Amino acid sequence: MAQPITHEPEVTLELALEHGLTEEEFGWIKEKLGRTPTFTELGVYSVMWSEHCSYKNSIIELKKLPRDGEHLLVEAGEENAGLVDIGDGLGCAFKIESHNHPSAVEPYQGAATGVGGIHRDIFTMGARPIASLNSLRFGSMENPRVRFLLDGVVRGIGDYGNSFGIPVIGGEVYFDESYEGNPLVNAMSIGIVKAGETASAIAKGIGNPVIIVGASTGRDGIHGATFASEEISEESEAKRPSVQVGDPFTEKLLLEASLEALQTGAVVGMQDMGAAGIACSTSEMTAKGEQGMIVDLDKVPAREDGMTAYELLLSESQERMLIVAEKGREQEIIDVYEKWDLHGVVIGEVVDSGRVTYYKNGEIKADMPAEHLVLGGGAPQYVRETKKPAYLEETQNFDIDSLDHPEDHADTIKKLLNSPNVASKRWVHEQYDTTVRTNTVTAPGASNSGVIRIKGTNRGLVAKTDCNGRYVYLNPRRGGQIAVIESARNVVCSGGRPLAITNCLNFGNPYKPEVYWTFKEALGGMGDACRALNTPVTGGNVSFYNENPESAIFPSPIIGMLGLIEDVENHTTTPAIKSEGDVLIYIGADRKGLGATEYLKVIHGKTAGDSPELDIDFEVKLQEALLDAIKGGFITAAHDISDGGLAITLAEMCIFGKMGASVDVAALGGTTHEVLFSEAQSGVVISVSPSDVDRAMTHFAKAGVPAHQLGKAVGSDLKIAGLDSLDVTEMANIHDSVIPNAMDV
Numbered sequence: 001m002a003q004p005i006t007h008e009p010e011v012t013l014e015l016a017l018e019h020g021l022t023e024e025e026f027g028w029i030k031e032k033l034g035r036t037p038t039f040t041e042l043g044v045y046s047v048m049w050s051e052h053c054s055y056k057n058s059i060i061e062l063k064k065l066p067r068d069g070e071h072l073l074v075e076a077g078e079e080n081a082g083l084v085d086i087g088d089g090l091g092c093a094f095k096i097e098s099h100n101h102p103s104a105v106e107p108y109q110g111a112a113t114g115v116g117g118i119h120r121d122i123f124t125m126g127a128r129p130i131a132s133l134n135s136l137r138f139g140s141m142e143n144p145r146v147r148f149l150l151d152g153v154v155r156g157i158g159d160y161g162n163s164f165g166i167p168v169i170g171g172e173v174y175f176d177e178s179y180e181g182n183p184l185v186n187a188m189s190i191g192i193v194k195a196g197e198t199a200s201a202i203a204k205g206i207g208n209p210v211i212i213v214g215a216s217t218g219r220d221g222i223h224g225a226t227f228a229s230e231e232i233s234e235e236s237e238a239k240r241p242s243v244q245v246g247d248p249f250t251e252k253l254l255l256e257a258s259l260e261a262l263q264t265g266a267v268v269g270m271q272d273m274g275a276a277g278i279a280c281s282t283s284e285m286t287a288k289g290e291q292g293m294i295v296d297l298d299k300v301p302a303r304e305d306g307m308t309a310y311e312l313l314l315s316e317s318q319e320r321m322l323i324v325a326e327k328g329r330e331q332e333i334i335d336v337y338e339k340w341d342l343h344g345v346v347i348g349e350v351v352d353s354g355r356v357t358y359y360k361n362g363e364i365k366a367d368m369p370a371e372h373l374v375l376g377g378g379a380p381q382y383v384r385e386t387k388k389p390a391y392l393e394e395t396q397n398f399d400i401d402s403l404d405h406p407e408d409h410a411d412t413i414k415k416l417l418n419s420p421n422v423a424s425k426r427w428v429h430e431q432y433d434t435t436v437r438t439n440t441v442t443a444p445g446a447s448n449s450g451v452i453r454i455k456g457t458n459r460g461l462v463a464k465t466d467c468n469g470r471y472v473y474l475n476p477r478r479g480g481q482i483a484v485i486e487s488a489r490n491v492v493c494s495g496g497r498p499l500a501i502t503n504c505l506n507f508g509n510p511y512k513p514e515v516y517w518t519f520k521e522a523l524g525g526m527g528d529a530c531r532a533l534n535t536p537v538t539g540g541n542v543s544f545y546n547e548n549p550e551s552a553i554f555p556s557p558i559i560g561m562l563g564l565i566e567d568v569e570n571h572t573t574t575p576a577i578k579s580e581g582d583v584l585i586y587i588g589a590d591r592k593g594l595g596a597t598e599y600l601k602v603i604h605g606k607t608a609g610d611s612p613e614l615d616i617d618f619e620v621k622l623q624e625a626l627l628d629a630i631k632g633g634f635i636t637a638a639h640d641i642s643d644g645g646l647a648i649t650l651a652e653m654c655i656f657g658k659m660g661a662s663v664d665v666a667a668l669g670g671t672t673h674e675v676l677f678s679e680a681q682s683g684v685v686i687s688v689s690p691s692d693v694d695r696a697m698t699h700f701a702k703a704g705v706p707a708h709q710l711g712k713a714v715g716s717d718l719k720i721a722g723l724d725s726l727d728v729t730e731m732a733n734i735h736d737s738v739i740p741n742a743m744d745v
Contacts, residue, residue: 082538107152169450221316480525508552
């Protein structure tokens with residue numbers, strides 16, 4: 001083992017602490033190396049052992065989630081993304097990741113590079129991205145800074161995705177003061193690959209060349225991984241250099257070149273350069289191959305003069321990949337990338353050392369055991385102290401009955417339609433290309449889930465991002481359950497069978513016992529629901545330290561649910577009422593409880609109560625019965641009940657269908673307020689033609705799912721018995737104008 005030669009700053013404990021390492025971790029590094037690390041080695045350890053790369057405070061809990069299933073083609077966490085068998089000799093690669101901290105200080109580039117990075121995770125596996133989704137969280141729209149962030153994030157997602165040519169088929173946008181100063185920007189990508197044509201992120205084969213491909217390397221994004229592993233503070237604005245800069249047109253070239261390179265058969269392994277750049281891709285691929293790698297950093301194409309080894313290794317410049325090729329066939333790979341006007345340069349080779357060794361100016365600048373750097377190897381794994389948050393005693397025991405509930409329910413419905421959380425997100429969706437490549441079946445805005453057809457087959461993929469952070473805040477375990485259950489219910493309402501999930505776990509500082517307790521409980525709830533639904537976790541992302549100087553965000557485990565429709569042309573269902581005379585039927589549990597509802601927040605300004613009731617076993621029965629009914633061909637519309645309750649579900653079905661309805665909801669459980677505005681789980685409103693009513697009622701009775709006829713589609717008003725009539729056009733105008741009006745301020 002050679003002693004690195006360096007003229008860099010002397011590495012001290014103080015410097016290690018500044019890099020985000022603890023005193024104990026610094027000691028482990030010195031013990032493993034048998035010496036004090038060089039400045040470059042310290043930089044590599046700091047990013048590789050950051051929470052963003054190592055999951056050191058979460059991996060033990062993540063391993064408790066269900067990670068096996070009949071449809072999985074790779075184990076969770078084994079590759080850059082999850083891979084699921086969808087039949088016809090095809091696999092679906094999908095994943096969701098966060099870009100929260102970069103978006104908080106530079107919303108446009110933060111969001112854009114989040115989209116670019118998640119697509120690279122998909123095509124680095126050999127899959128062609130065909131669809132994307134997102135999940136966004138912001139503070140109150142009354143805050144000018146929030147409107148600035150929303151505008152930048154949406155433009156960043158739209159400009160990058162539109163230029164790259166991938167449709168956005170779904171997503172969600174929530175607003176709450178808890179996200180003030182710390183927005184959440186989670187991006188999801190879905191791709192298709194033929195069975196047996198996937199690539200692995202591995203470096204193996206002694207003497208095989210290591211090639212860097214794509215764009216050149218600059219100083220943008222240095223320490224982006226460690227920036228994502230600390231709380232946002234008043235000093236965060238000064239860390240704009242930690243935000244990467246994206247180029248979607250280069251990414252498009254990189255996509256086509258990478259898929260073409262894989263077709264040569266000369267690729268042994270391939271990995272995206274995302275967080276921690278060259279340092280991460282070289283060490284992770286090497287550790288997976290259980291061999292070694294030497295890299296000459298002088299050969300890395302740089303777009304800035306005088307870049308040091310430290311800067312070259314830690315740069316997170318976008319649109320780059322690392323490839324290990326078969327020896328003697330490297331020119332085939334290089335030729336492909338040069339044809340697409342991209343760099344393809346051999347920078348190293350695989351060796352039999354078990355170490356990653358980096359040269360610069362003919363000198364060794366860093367030399368470390370690969371396995372000591374990575375998750376599952378030498379990277380630390382912690383279980384942090386837990387403590388049940390004190391606030392739960394107050395919030396869960398809040399006396400909702402003591403509130404003075406308004407009796408003008410029609411006016412309350414209008415106020416809920418005027419809430420940014422309930423209102424149409426058309427202002428957002430219209431900035432995205434939702435139909436490029438002509439495969440989109442249902443686009444965002446007026447559907448339960450995004451649906452995209454798989455060309456050459458009768459099948460379609462269904463996808464939904466979902467999580468109500470308020471539920472998780474008020475009851476972490478049940479909130480985690482609901483995040484999975486509701487995303488699955490939306491997939492079923494679109495006609496799809498849920499297959500598996502990816503997740504993006506957005507929480508506060510894990511060193512705070514209350515935050516870590518909430519994290520463990522939420523993951524426990526997610527595991528409960530995934531096991532019941534047989535939807536294993538294929539992978540995802542953990543984003544801790546989502547706090548601003550005031551407080552932590554609502555804990556937000558975002559779920560990306562993937563489902564499959566066998567007959568996409570005939571069995572895709574939407575929420576819109578289709579024909580006058582269609583009968584509306586409620587299926588599911590009683591409408592009871594007002595805890596954690598949008599109604600409480602909008603009308604009473606309260607985030608209180610327990611999270612909505614949920615019976616997981618009954619929910620599974622409901623979803624199976626509904627899916628069978630949709631496949632039976634007698635369901636004309638379906639819409640689940642979520643934010644705003646049954647009243648908003650009925651209003652949206654009328655708005656989307658541009659048609660009125662006359663209904664009576666009195667038989668559904670609790671008080672009028674509960675029946676209309678409860679967000680209790682396991683509730684769906686369906687419509688059927690008059691000739692299919694008996695068939696539908698018999699079907700759900702046999703399945704053990706209560707069903708109640710509510711009324712029928714008729715006229716141009718929503719008439720709920722006991723309430724003033726609501727003009728559908730007026731409701732639509734309210735629903736559509738909330739965000740555009742706010743953004744015009």
